[in-house]
Amino acid sequence: MKKLTLIGAALALSACTMTPSQPVDVTIIGVNDFHGNLAPTSFRVPDPADRTKTQTVQAGGIESIGTILKNARAQNPNTVFIGLGDVIGASPLASNLLRDEPTIDAMNQLGMQLSVVGNHEFDNGVQELLRIQKGGCNSNDVTRACKYNNTYSGAKFQYLAANVVDEKTGQAVLPAYKILNVGGVKIAFIGAVLKDTPTVVTPSGVAGLKFTDEAQAINKYVPIVKNMGADAIIALVHQGGASTDAFDVVSCKTLSGDIVDVAKRIDPSVAAIMTGHTHKGYNCVLPDPNGKDRVVIQGDSYGHLLQRLDLRVDPRSNTVLDIKASNVVVDAAKTAKDPAMTAILTKAKSVTDPIANTPIATLGVEQITRAANAAGESALGDVIADSQLAATQDPAKGGAVIAFMNPGGIRADFPVNVPNPSKNVTFGDAFTVQPFGNILTVITLTGQQIKDTLEQQFDNPAAGQTRMLQVSKGFAYSYDTTKEKGSRVSNITLNGAPLDLSASYRVTVNNFLADGGDNFTALKGGTNRLGGDVDVDAFAAYVKANAVNLSGQVQNRITKLQ
Secondary structure, eight states: OOOOOOOOSEEEOOOOSOOOSSOEEEEEEEEOOOTTOOSOEEEEEEETTEEEEEEEEEEOOHHHHHHHHHHHHHHOSSEEEEEOSOSSSSOOHHHHTTTTHHHHHHHHHHTEEEEEOOGGGGTTOHHHHHHHHHOOSOOSOTTTTTSSSSSOOOOSSEEEOTTEEETTTOOBSSOSEEEEEETTEEEEEEEEEOTTHHHHSOGGGGTTEEEOOHHHHHHHHHHHHHHTTOSEEEEEEEOOOEESSOTTOTTBSOEESHHHHHHHHSOTTOOEEEEOSSOOOEEEEEEOTTSOEEEEEEOOSTTSEEEEEEEEEETTTTEEEEEEEEEEEOBGGGSOOOHHHHHHHHHHHHHHHHHHTOEEEEOSSSOBOOOBOTTSOBHHHHHHHHHHHHHHOSGGGTOOSEEEEOGGGOOSOBSSSSOOTTOEEEHHHHHHHSOSOOEEEEEEEEHHHHHHHHHGGGSOOOTTSOOOOEEOTTEEEEEOTTSOTTOOEEEEEETTEEOOTTSEEEEEEEHHHHTTGGGOGGGGGOEEEEEEEEHHHHHHHHHHHHGGGOOOSOOOOEEEOO
8 A cells, every 4th residue: 555644643732721629521423434424314212101122213413413512502602513433434425425525514514623534434445534634635536525615624523543553663553542631631532442353354455454452552641641631531432332221321231342341441541432333322331440430331323312310520630520421312302403514414415416416216115224134134135135236147247147235335225214104115215225326247257165155254353243144136144143153054045946066156245244354254265256237236237127026025035043
């Protein structure tokens, strides 16, 4: 890779005022996994009348977030707005087609002061990430960059990454921490992205980078910020988990997933851990290395929830006297719109709406969901896998007989918002489902390599997320999770006949999977690679041709035995 222009290891905002004589109340508001969702989307919240049920609201969107932030700052001027990673990347069309520059503009105007990087910040490579930070039009996609404005000035907030270094030089690619002076007290933020980022990002996007252990990286900088006079330390970790408790249950103790091990190893001097990545709302506590309960919080995704910490900080003793954590629902129907944010959304949509509003078809159902059944198969996953097979079956386009789709690449239900009584869907709806612009890639695999790929579904570091590949029509198999590793998959068939482990088959995946993404390393052994259509174009074409026949039901191609 090209030599990186490295940024210093840290940024600090020094205090010009005297140390306050009394404790200071500080509010920290964070958004995780925003993914350029400038407009609200559907979100399910507990029904206040019966918590065993849920109700759907329109939540998120920069217009409502802007108003919530204004109200918070009016109540407490000592309010900080931060990001927990994936501010951009995997975005809806209104942001994605403009290289996420409208989202950066919105975060700048909302007063975001810093954000840990997420894995999706690396989707287009580290040089493009540095352009997003610094500004300029020298993008690796000039068809999208600087089309929102004819210039791009960069993110006014600072991206942080304590655990991302250049493999050759060992130098940090971004600052590890930032210290903010808030009402006379110093709040230090140390950020780290999941160490497994190379397994969930297209390999070319992170070539030449090393991702180290999250807790070790954060702990390295704790004594440094303490020596700089930090009164409170907050860890920002783009890694998460899931809880069986709802997002509004305070101090839950049911958190599971990769964040648990990370959080338990983070220095006890860290007052709270704000997280992201798994798109799960929770407000839990986990024991720190001294056994004391510490807040670990995440706010769902797409701006549906804002993480909020209210701290009382004593600058005389450099301690946090009290901390309260909550998840704030960004209810678009009940929140006034921020005019400045409306202007950004209107401007972005004016550029992209002609493409987004192009009709595709009228479905036979209101919505096809990505929600998985007990076996890990979804109705939308079936449709997408079928679309990829249909686009590559022609011998001239690869001659595929099987297609696999990674569930992490299915970003929304189709369409995302219901009710949808007209049952109409547009290209914008399709783009929201598949925003990455991945290229369909046909490779030759042996039956054994196909089985190896399926076995890797159960040996995958993805806390809180399924990694069950969605499969195309004619292909089926069973699995038993109680069996030994490498022997869990059985009864693999293609068009009713057993798969021959020694035979060769043409298989369609996207280029992300073909390069071993999501830790499906067996696919890297595929030969005779042939690139084809962009995935969203194949999906849209298939829906247009087959809309009336799409039932919205899972096709039960995958059978879970135990």
